[in-house]
Amino acid sequence: MTVPIIVTGAAGFIGHAVAHRLLARGETVIGIDIVNDYYDPALKEARLATFEGHDKFTFVRCDIADAATIAKLVKDNGVRRVVHLAAQAGVRYSIENPFAYERSNLAGHLSVMEACRHAPDFEHLVYASSSSVYGDKPMGGAGFTEDEPALSPVSLYAATKRACELMSQSYATLYGFPQTGLRFFTVYGPWGRPDMAYFSFTQKILKGESIEVFGNGKMARDFTYIDDIVDGIIGALDNPPATGEHRVLNIGDSHPVGLMEMIETLEKAIGHEAVKVMRPMQPGDVTATYADVSKLHALTGYKPKVMLAEGLQRFADWYLSHYKAG
Template sequence: MAVIVTGAAGFVGMHLSERLLARGERVVGVDSFTDYYDPRLKAARAARLETREGFDMVRMDIAEAAAFGDLVKAHAPRAIVHLAAQAGVRYSIENPFAYERSNLAGHLSVLEACRRCPDLEHLVYASSSSVYGDRPGAGEGFREDDAAAEPVSLYAATKRAGELMSFAYAKLYGFPQTGLRFFTVYGPWGRPDMAYFSFTRKILAGEPIEVFGQGEMARDFTYIDDIVDGVVGVLDRPPERGANRILNIGGGRPEGLMTMIATLEAALGREARKVFRPMQPGDVTATCADVSRLVEVTGYAPRVPIAQGLPAFVNWYRTFYGAS
């Protein structure tokens, strides 16, 4: 039986698919290859996966419910990892209807397909730390039972809505689900819209970088290998039938934006030209994951600090883009 991974040409999706293939799983990847960021990067990720035995890539918009339902019925997967989504807090302010289709209709399409798949062991889906909103105490760690009722971006609102839809479907139809609230994921093959990625490009090009929040923001940066460890651990340990379990997945420690920039500067051997800006709409001041529940379920133990992870990203970036 296969594992279906939606968003398989995405950052987390590619790395997760590789890990599943390495342990002998058959993986069916689904991706629509949108042009939210450079499609060539997604194509390169897909090409990397397509060299692997046991992997099949299907180009499909998961919001096309009938087509996705047919795909799930044809493969009768043992599990689905649903990572496909329209990402980006700031982009959601400019292009709100992209989030309606990908994050609401797309999530509902996955749920409908799952309820018609009687042998499905587990649906694992991506939520986001953005659901917690912007509030004091982030440095102490967001907990899963903290309030998540005041999102500050449409992106966050759609991810919270996905969680609520999953609660309803778990109760109605019984199939086990786990929603993972991802904190800031980074590393090789990452997303170009993320700050560390765009900063790297601009520093190498000699362009100034915009430092929002006057440099006072902090994020729970989590290296991709640690994220994949957590996702696989969760996938292998479904909750009881009728449950929609929510878990944080992050590094458990906030790093200041200026610390991240200084680490990049050291890895690149260049100093950034910084232009300080106020907070942008939809941004939050700080994020930090309390991962105690994930540790309890899986034994999760993030290992890679940014002092190690960001240089690994820089090495990949120089190789992939031929940058000096």
């Protein structure tokens, strides 16, 4: 019998894709998600519906901060590997709803670590951190490296993600189980999150509504296609650090794209031009994100393959089909 891998956030964008990749290679997966209403729960339920018929997939609907339930799932199933992707996402939402981040990100991460540290022969916890831990940085310089101090998060969301890294460092030292934190840069693609710019822009453009372009269009993001992100996650999972070691790794595309270029590429993909309203930078946002992924590449051979034009076209095709739009 195959020992199952737990994937938290399995109804989410990245968790859904990771679970499918693991199933495709013959793994048994236990997916966990609370399916909250941070964004349209119908999209999350539609993602979960794609697992129907997979006899190696089990879904558990629960709060990741429910430590007793998480511990029981790990213990009863002999789990030795966990991919922890469940979290309260979003920079701007953290300004309005700070306590959602305390429960999902801090208590949730602690619940997972506690379950892992009591599991016999536990092999590897891979968890989602974020590029937001780096704070802001002027455009035009070198990419963010994992050796930077990450001491100036500009949002509560970023602060909770950095706190999770420090919690993991302490648990690796205290209890000796291997952990890898992945600092995600902007992820996009089919089945994506409606709160992300490329997704919400598509919704508004197709409705004939104007879009708000923050930072006066001068921001840049390291857009990374979902399949490439999954390659990196699985690669990291398969290459655990030594016992008692905790590491953080960037996972991104290493080719930041300006916001206006992204919008132009999206317009071509969906065949409609956007009406743009320029706005100043919002609180909590950063000017640019840019991943140095040399460490992940050295470990796993990670190399993103899907360029933005192709990735946004795949997203647009999925969106038009899923929502019967156009």
